[in-house]
Amino acid sequence: MKMWVRRFALLSLCVTLAGCDFCGLAPIEAETIGFVTVVPQGFVSSYILDVGGGKLVLIDAGSNAEAKEICDELEAKGKTLADVEAIVLTHGHSDHIAGLETLTGVPVYAHSGVTEQLGEEVGAALAGELVEGEPVTFGARSFSIYHMPGHSPGSVSVLVDGMLFFGDNAASTDQGDMRLVPENFSDDVTRNKEDLEGLVGKLEGASIDTMFFSHSGPLTGRSALDAYVADL
Numbered sequence: 001m002k003m004w005v006r007r008f009a010l011l012s013l014c015v016t017l018a019g020c021d022f023c024g025l026a027p028i029e030a031e032t033i034g035f036v037t038v039v040p041q042g043f044v045s046s047y048i049l050d051v052g053g054g055k056l057v058l059i060d061a062g063s064n065a066e067a068k069e070i071c072d073e074l075e076a077k078g079k080t081l082a083d084v085e086a087i088v089l090t091h092g093h094s095d096h097i098a099g100l101e102t103l104t105g106v107p108v109y110a111h112s113g114v115t116e117q118l119g120e121e122v123g124a125a126l127a128g129e130l131v132e133g134e135p136v137t138f139g140a141r142s143f144s145i146y147h148m149p150g151h152s153p154g155s156v157s158v159l160v161d162g163m164l165f166f167g168d169n170a171a172s173t174d175q176g177d178m179r180l181v182p183e184n185f186s187d188d189v190t191r192n193k194e195d196l197e198g199l200v201g202k203l204e205g206a207s208i209d210t211m212f213f214s215h216s217g218p219l220t221g222r223s224a225l226d227a228y229v230a231d232l
């Protein structure tokens with residue numbers, strides 16, 4: 001059995017056992033907000049970003065090795081993999097990279113901390129490293145990178161034209177608040193909180209339209225982030 005299958009099975013078991021850790025999270029729905037289409041795959045979501053000129057960028061590749069939901073959404077948009085300029089990974093956990101087994105031929109960008117997992121689990125190599133302070137441009141959009149190693153060593157958050165993607169660096173509640181993902185899924189919870197404090201400092205004055213979280217639904221604006229950090 002492939003490693004990602006084992007990890008997915010383990011994660012699913014953990015989700016079942018830890019059930020209430022996930023209670024109260026904002027539900028994930030298939031929706032398009034501005035230039036971002038949310039593609040749910042059960043308990044995790046990936047995103048398709050319109051970067052202009054008919055080109056798309058994926059954020060994360062999902063938990064499904066066949067990438068079925070992502071391929072279906074591309075088809076619904078009248079697009080193919082050839083229209084996807086890049087896949088940007090928020091981190092290397094199995095439920096975010098499994099689809100790379102199918103989404104081949106598209107350049108993959110991630111923090112260098114993800115390189116080993118990519119090679120071991122899906123046989124993929126990085127086309128480029130995501131480095132904080134070095135924005136990358138795809139199509140007409142600039143992607144700013146924030147390294148947040150508390151959840152995992154290669155975790156980043158990504159800001160694209162007012163859309164802020166947290167990956168597993170945070171989650172949203174059905175009350176519209178921010179919280180962490182269940183603590184047993186993160187390497188260093190204290191560092192995770194420090195990462196979020198640091199992010200608020202780095203984003204001071206920045207206007208955020210929507211915040212996206214991999215295991216829960218999006219939140220409008222940045223007030224939930226500011227409130228969470230103010231309470232730490």
Ligand SMILES: [Zn+2]
Pocket residue numbers: 091093151152168185
């Ligand atoms: Zn994760």
